[in-house]
Structures are given as C-alpha cells and as structure tokens.
Amino acid sequence: METTPYYFYDLDLLQETLEDIQLNTNGRNFHVHYAIKANNNHKILETIAKRGFGADCVSGWEIESAIDAGFAPSSIVFAGVGKTDAELEIALSYGIGMIHCESLEEIFVLNEMAESMNCRPKIALRLNPDVNALTHQKISTGLSENKFGLTVEEFGELVTRLDELNHVDIVGLHFHIGSQITQMSVFEELCVRIQEIVPQYEKTIGQLEYLNVGGGLGVNYDQPDEDLIADFKGYFDTFYNGLNGMNVPIHFELGRSVVAQCGSLHTKVLYVKRSAQKNFAILDAGMTELMRPALYAAIHKIEKLTATAGPHLEKDYDIVGPICESSDSFGENITLPELMRGDILTIRSCGAYAESMSLRYNGREAVGSNLRKKVATQLRTAIA
Ligand SMILES: Cc1ncc(COP(=O)(O)O)c(C=O)c1O
Structure with a gap:
C-alpha cells in the first residue's frame, strides 16, 4: 500500500467513459473538448488526448500542459474572464482553435495583439443566457448576476464597433x-435560449459558424456505483433535439x-477521538487534497477499505481532516464499520476538482497519484 493520502485513478473506467461519450456523439456534428481544469494529471490528459478529444483550457499553463500531453493546438479552446496578456500571447503563438472572449475590452486587446503578432485568431463571444442551472450557487455561472460572459450592453456596443476589429x-x-447539473430540463432551457439568441447574432454579426454550449453535466456523488458513467445519452440527445435544425458544429466542454x-482519494485514519456526543475520525487527507466539501458543502461517499476484524459493528463518525480550519470536514454522522487508527478509507468521486484544486496550505506536501487498471474496482469488490 502506498503512503497515504494519494489519488487513485481507474484508467479502465476512464476509457469506458470516453468510449461512451464517443458512442453518443458519433455521426453527429458534435465536438467534445475535455475541460482540463477538472483534472490536469498528465496521464489522464494523455489518455483523453489519445482518443482524439479536444481540450478546454482556462490559463496559459493549461494550454501548454494540453499540448504537452498530445492535444492538437487546433482542438484547444481557451476561456476565462481574466486572461492575462501573457496568456493571450501563448494562445496566439500556438494558433489554438478558438478563444472565447468574455468582455469588450478583452476583444480589443486581442485585436491589437493579433495585429502586432501578425495573425488572425478565431474568436467566439461568451454570452450570458440568464438560465438558472439549478445547482449550487457557487458553481452557477449563467445568470445575469454572474461575472461571466459579455453583458447585453457590451454586446450592443460591439455591434456598433465591428469595423474597428480587423x-x-x-x-x-x-x-x-x-x-x-443533473436535470436535463436545464439544458433544454439553454437550447431554447440559444435558439432565441442565434438570430440576433446572425442579424448583427454574421452567419454562425461555431456554437459551444459549455459543460456542466453532473454525476452521482451519493451512489457513485449506480452511475459510474454519467448519462451522456440523455445529455447529447437533449442538445441534438433542442438544437435540431441548426446547421453548425456544436462544441461541448465536459x-x-x-x-x-x-478517481478516489485514499486516506488513513490517524486518530479516532470520542466525546459524549460524537466520534471523530481524523484523516491524513484534508481540504488541501479535496476542497469541494469546504468550498461548496459537497458530499462525497466515504467507504472503509480495510477489513474489520472481529464483530461487525457500525458507528457514526464526523470525518475530518488535519487542517487548522473548522470547515476541514468531509461529513458529519457518517455511518461506517467501526474505525481504528491505521484504517484506510476511500473518498469516492474524486477524479474531478480534487487533485487540480489541491493546496499547499498548512505547509502540506504535494500528494501523489496512483494510476492502475481495474484495481479500484477490485478493491470495491473486496470490501462489498
Ligand atoms: C467555461 C467552462 N467550461 C467548462 C467547464 C467544465 O464544467 P463541468 O466540469 O461541469 O463539465 C467549466 C467549469 O467550471 C467552465 O467554467
């Protein structure tokens, strides 16, 4: 057993997931760009690039990591509300496929940089469709109060200044x-808004040649084994039906x-602490390795991996990390087989927004990862 904590990745499951995406996009004018921010582990990037997916990046570093892992520059799209000049320069020098612009000022800066670098990038306008994603407030981005995308006012001004953008x-x-996002009705509503917005775009800017509907499809954090592969059929069919009649390539950023x-996070119980009201299991992984519970009150399923000797007792635990913050907790009153110092736990569904969000806070060392085929499934079977 490696030194805990570490991220554990089941590459077979990743391959099966990629296959399912391809099965549901084949034969349609659909193009999927993997959103690297979810997990930028090099092996994972290489695996996804090898299957011919594009990449969605939000920084110069992500663009360079994507290219290093084998993504074709032409398959890379670049988003972000605050791209620096240095990052725009990286995007232009690699000649990436598309830059998603989020403010009028950014478009004019890019126009100037492209002139000085003697190139002509393709850009798409990120618009805020004012659709409620019915998800956690901190991961909702498409409402008019959010900072993302061109505002209606900026779009209006852009239309009057198009001749300055050569x-x-x-x-x-x-x-x-x-x-x-777990409700397909939200994506249906997005399609309806897109159908309303496109004619306005075509009337003022020109024919639509590129449409990117973003990412957002949710996963089952409560019972991951029930849905190891997300509902890609439902998701892609929703866009196929909702955007029917639009003769334009449709891009996704999942x-x-x-x-x-x-992915899962394997971690050891350092101490079990008992009070009159509670049992605490204190782990060697904390919010520094998995920030989502502290940031969004996210719940991840926790399981005990080590076998229990003696009678099978269950107890309720508050599962907490070692970091000096009260928010460093993975859940309260979690029922698990009795825990002891040294027991190994797995925190499930940690392939996205765990390793890529990890922090060095409290002087924590970088945590390694373990990429093995099938072992996660075998471990799960062993404890079942
Ligand atoms: C612009 C953009 N595209 C794609 C994604 C990926 O979203 P998800 O991981 O929910 O598919 C994000 C996530 O925040 C994003 O901001």
Whole structure:
C-alpha cells in the first residue's frame, strides 16, 4: 500500500467513459473538448488526448500542459474572464482553435495583439443566457448576476464597433451555465435560449459558424456505483433535439462527467477521538487534497477499505481532516464499520476538482497519484 493520502485513478473506467461519450456523439456534428481544469494529471490528459478529444483550457499553463500531453493546438479552446496578456500571447503563438472572449475590452486587446503578432485568431463571444442551472450557487455561472460572459450592453456596443476589429474573426457563440447539473430540463432551457439568441447574432454579426454550449453535466456523488458513467445519452440527445435544425458544429466542454468517477482519494485514519456526543475520525487527507466539501458543502461517499476484524459493528463518525480550519470536514454522522487508527478509507468521486484544486496550505506536501487498471474496482469488490 502506498503512503497515504494519494489519488487513485481507474484508467479502465476512464476509457469506458470516453468510449461512451464517443458512442453518443458519433455521426453527429458534435465536438467534445475535455475541460482540463477538472483534472490536469498528465496521464489522464494523455489518455483523453489519445482518443482524439479536444481540450478546454482556462490559463496559459493549461494550454501548454494540453499540448504537452498530445492535444492538437487546433482542438484547444481557451476561456476565462481574466486572461492575462501573457496568456493571450501563448494562445496566439500556438494558433489554438478558438478563444472565447468574455468582455469588450478583452476583444480589443486581442485585436491589437493579433495585429502586432501578425495573425488572425478565431474568436467566439461568451454570452450570458440568464438560465438558472439549478445547482449550487457557487458553481452557477449563467445568470445575469454572474461575472461571466459579455453583458447585453457590451454586446450592443460591439455591434456598433465591428469595423474597428480587423485582426480577429468573430465566428460564433459560447455559453456555459454552470456545473453539476443533473436535470436535463436545464439544458433544454439553454437550447431554447440559444435558439432565441442565434438570430440576433446572425442579424448583427454574421452567419454562425461555431456554437459551444459549455459543460456542466453532473454525476452521482451519493451512489457513485449506480452511475459510474454519467448519462451522456440523455445529455447529447437533449442538445441534438433542442438544437435540431441548426446547421453548425456544436462544441461541448465536459470536465466533471468525464473524470469524476474514475478517481478516489485514499486516506488513513490517524486518530479516532470520542466525546459524549460524537466520534471523530481524523484523516491524513484534508481540504488541501479535496476542497469541494469546504468550498461548496459537497458530499462525497466515504467507504472503509480495510477489513474489520472481529464483530461487525457500525458507528457514526464526523470525518475530518488535519487542517487548522473548522470547515476541514468531509461529513458529519457518517455511518461506517467501526474505525481504528491505521484504517484506510476511500473518498469516492474524486477524479474531478480534487487533485487540480489541491493546496499547499498548512505547509502540506504535494500528494501523489496512483494510476492502475481495474484495481479500484477490485478493491470495491473486496470490501462489498
Ligand atoms: C467555461 C467552462 N467550461 C467548462 C467547464 C467544465 O464544467 P463541468 O466540469 O461541469 O463539465 C467549466 C467549469 O467550471 C467552465 O467554467
């Protein structure tokens, strides 16, 4: 057993997930760009790149990591509300496929940089469709109060200043309304808004050549084994039906649904502490390795991996990390087989937004990862 904590990735499950995405996009004018922010582990990037997916990046570092892992520059799209000049320069020098612009000022800066670098990037306008993603407030991005996308006022001004933009090609639209969306009705509503917005775009800017609907498909955190592969059929069919009649390539930027279930965080119980009201299990992994519970009150399923000797007792535990913050907790009153110092736990669905969000706070050391085939499944079977 490796030194805990570590991230454990089941590459077979990742391959099966990628296959399922391809099965549900084949034969349609659909193009999937993996959102690297969900997990930028090099082996995971390489695996996804090898299957021919594109990449969705939000920083210069992500663009370079994507290229290093084998993604073709032309398959890379670049989003972000605050791209620096240095990052724009990286995007232009690699000639990536598309830059998603989120403010009028950014478009004019890019136009100037493209002139000085003697190139002509393709850009898409990120618009805020004002659709409620019905997800956690902190991962909702498509409401008019959110900071993302061009405002209606900026779009209006852009239309009057198009003749000043001689060094960028405005070719389309980009939307992303939020993450961990589990109700297909939300994506149906996005399609309805897109159908309303596109004619306005075509009337003022020109024919739509590119449409990117973002990511956001949710996964089952409560019972991961029931849905190890997300509902890609439902998701892609929703866009196929909702955007029917639009003769334009449709791009997707899925992150969480691609990698969440193939990863888990393996961690050791350092101490078990009892009070009159509670039992605490204190782990060697904390919010520094998995920030989502502290950041979004997210719940991840926790299981005990080590076998229990003696009579099978169950107890309720508050499962907490070692970090000096009260929010460093993975859940209260979690029922588990009795825990002892040295027991190994697995925190499930940690393939997305865990390793890529890890922190060095409290002087924590970088945590390693373990990429093995099938072992996660075998471990799960062993404890069942
Ligand atoms: C612009 C953009 N695209 C794609 C994604 C990926 O979303 P998800 O991991 O929910 O699929 C995000 C996530 O925040 C995003 O901000």
